[in-house]
Amino acid sequence: MSVDLPFVTKVFAALFAIMNPIANVPVFLSLTEGASDAVRRRVAVTAAIGTTIGCLVSILGGQAVLDAFGLSVDDFRLAGGLIVLTIALSMLQGSSSPTHGRSPKEKEDAVEAESVAIYPLTIPLLVGPGTIATLIVFGQTARAQFKWLELAIGVGAFLALLSAALLSAPWLGRHLSATATAITRRLMGMILAAVAMEMIVASLRALFPGLSH
Numbered sequence: 001m002s003v004d005l006p007f008v009t010k011v012f013a014a015l016f017a018i019m020n021p022i023a024n025v026p027v028f029l030s031l032t033e034g035a036s037d038a039v040r041r042r043v044a045v046t047a048a049i050g051t052t053i054g055c056l057v058s059i060l061g062g063q064a065v066l067d068a069f070g071l072s073v074d075d076f077r078l079a080g081g082l083i084v085l086t087i088a089l090s091m092l093q094g095s096s097s098p099t100h101g102r103s104p105k106e107k108e109d110a111v112e113a114e115s116v117a118i119y120p121l122t123i124p125l126l127v128g129p130g131t132i133a134t135l136i137v138f139g140q141t142a143r144a145q146f147k148w149l150e151l152a153i154g155v156g157a158f159l160a161l162l163s164a165a166l167l168s169a170p171w172l173g174r175h176l177s178a179t180a181t182a183i184t185r186r187l188m189g190m191i192l193a194a195v196a197m198e199m200i201v202a203s204l205r206a207l208f209p210g211l212s213h
Contacts (some may be wrong), residue, residue, distance in 0.1 A: 003153070007141075007150045010154070015131070016158055016188065017091075017191045018192060019131060019162060023184060024126070027121075028121065028166060029169055031043075031121060043117045043121070044169065045163075046117035047118075048159070048163040050127070051162065054123065059136070059151070062139045074202075075203075076133065078199070078207070081197070083129050083130050084130045084133065084134060085193060087192060088189045139151070
């Protein structure tokens with residue numbers, strides 16, 4: 001059985017653009033400022049596990065959520081596309097989108113580094129509305145076109161990269177310049193904008209068949 005590599009690449013690129021491990025390394029370092037390497041590793045592992053669970057719930061439980069609210073996948077694809085487009089535009093402008101989570105402020109002394117692993121690192125910085133919407137749409141596509149293997153490969157490859165980036169954040173922080181981070185954020189914004197437009201156009205064609213002609 002052949003693997004649809006373009007679909008794998010699309011899944012990987014979309015998740016990379018939304019959760020952008022490179023751009024989130026400085027966020028991770030800020031949230032865990034003053035913590036030991038051992039604590040940072042525990043935070044990274046917890047965040048990786050939480051992100052994996054969030055992705056699985058979004059993919060496997062997406063249809064149940066849509067059915068509970070009486071929505072179709074095209075309704076959610078349109079809404080998700082608009083959310084993703086908002087994130088992409090904010091990335092192109094070099095800022096964080098409020099729909100994907102705000103950049104964290106300096107942590108208060110009373111807050112321990114371990115407490116930030118789930119909130120705000122996992123939710124909403126990594127598994128935000130844009131991530132959830134994108135994964136629900138990809139899950140529906142995989143179900144309709146029997147592309148579960150491709151979806152698993154794309155998501156699994158990205159989660160492995162994300163975990164590696166979080167675990168190596170202290171080292172990356174010493175070598176990644178602010179300029180490199182800014183360039184990467186804008187490049188990912190362009191890719192994410194293209195993915196968002198595809199979602200929006202596909203949903204509009206399904207909701208308004210006349211547009212296809």
